[in-house]
Amino acid sequence: MALSRRDLLKISTILAASTAFGSEHSKKDDDIKKSVSSYGVQNAPLPKPKGPRVVIVGGGWSGLAVAKYLKKFSPKTDVVLIEKRSVFISCPLSNLWLVDLIDLQFLTHDYLQASQNNGYIYFNATVYDIDRVSKKVFTNEGVVSYDYLVLAPGIDYDYEEWTKGDVELETKLRGFYPAGFIPGSEHFTLKRKIEEFEEGNFVLTVPGGNYRCLPAPYERASLIAWYMKKEGIKGKVVLIDENPDITIKKDGFSSAFNELYKEYIEYLPGSKITGIDLDKKRVVTDMGDEIDFTDASFYPRIRGSKLLEVAGVAKDSAFNKKEADIDPFTYQSKEDPYIYCAGDVRPMGFSKSGNTANSEGHLVAKIIASIIDGKEFKWDSPITVCYSAVSGEPIRAISVNAKYAYDKKKKAFTFKDASTMENWKGRQGIMSGKGLLEWAKGMYRDMFM
């Protein structure tokens, strides 16, 4: 699977030969240079690299692992992590925070600590363009040159199916009924909604496609229902699911819905939303249901981060729009041998979870280190270990543990050695609840220590 130096040269000649591509980019490059220089921003204030420079865009679950382990596996490599956020907020476990089962401190972490501990540079900036010809990344804080680029920017939302291009509706959905699947203000709004909820229907949705974190919408529904039950709120969660059934850990979630939250969760599987009327606060589905709601959080379909499109390395996958067009074993862009993509932007049908993104980050670090140091590498499956809470006090959880294998006949990845623990009752459920917290602590250690 290793890419030899010769292959690399071959690919770069192809790139140079593609004149249409080259001219288009140099034009764009000129425009950008003009606007950037008019603000007096030129090169980013970074020291000259002392070895090959690898720039990683996105300090999420996958980018943080790539940065740390690349520096570990290839110490001579100059690693720069560009991240637009100044504080890390964890999406995993945020559902527990929404209903006060953990505090915000548990979820927030310090990017500087991660870079101090692991010898790479954390550059707090937003990337808005990438010039693959001159190998430059354009940020609001200046231009950064790279030898290799890793794109790990995560997901964006794709509202198209609901809004059919009505940007007013999209803006309202984003602003007033955020999905809460990209951490930050969306989560704060959602928490406030839950705290202030008095009565009626609280609508949540599960999108189609391979959406970020398969179990999270069901976990969120369970925990909001748990909170309503505990607080004696006269309301229920209406969970509108585009999929024909619960997509993962079905036995665990459906038994929790039935046995714990019969009065508090109305589950509508196989239901596509055909209309959202925000003035009337009403949702219509293709199953003929009309649901009036007091409040809601709409989780639309997802797509690969728009940055991939900007870089010209995106392609519609079998599941979602504009995901990374990469070799599934090397994570190398099919368009550009100097670009790698990791995390939720991958087009393979892996579960889009933090654990998958982290273990993949380790692998991508190994691959790039091997290429830089001229060594061989072996593909290894990412791992999905994913716990979901179904109730609080004490926290009870269910879990799944799986790897992936490539099925040559189907030309697709399938689960390998998969097992689930779906019994949230009794001691086992409580042990898994503890496991959930311990899992997260270990992951944070891996990213920040």
Added chain:
Amino acid sequence: MERRSFFKICAKGTLLIAVSPYFIEGYLKADDGRLFKSFNRVKLLDCYGNPLKEDILQEETTYVFNYPYASTPCFLIKLSEPATKEIRLRDEEGNEYMWKGGVGKDKKVVAYSAICPHQLAHPNPNESFIGYIPKEKKSMAYKKGGVIVCASHLSAFDPKMGAKVLAGPAKEPMASIVLDVDEDGVFWANAVLGPAKFFDYFKSFKPELKEFYKNIRKAKKLVSLGAVVKPLEIYSKEVVIY
């Protein structure tokens, strides 16, 4: 302990470095110190403070003692069958080393640093997510028993084979503790072999170590005379393994 025997022990300790048979020539940078490091030679003690002998160990029970530092837990396990001899293992960076096998009457007794090489889960006085699963039991991490399991992210290690990784995200074996049994049948710990995680552990668990050991200095103190061996269920209030 009287002064003379103390010196004798120290001397034995240093001798071990010189003759260390635990690395495979050509692979291990001898002065690296990472894959083999001798520490104080420490006598293992039972809960009453008596020298630990094999007959009080129950087979397939997870025992814990702190070594080589006051706060770094290790597992001591008497397996149900002899451990395999001379296992070649690799750390994450590909350095090879040799695990010699079990000690005791039937070479069934093994010891490993109980800090998971994945993301450092370990037993503490409150809880443990890591421990040995007896042969006839099974866990979520691995299809068979007779393994050490870390429930944190479901890694499994083979205690018969130098704690090499059987499943899960761990990329290297658990570090092993080099034991010997003296002529009186008493167990001693001498050294750590394999990818020890002490440095990362001290860095990552400052608040926890302060809570349990008052301050980091005390937590980092080298164990010198004896190390008390306790069943995991007593060492940690709660054992969370599934």
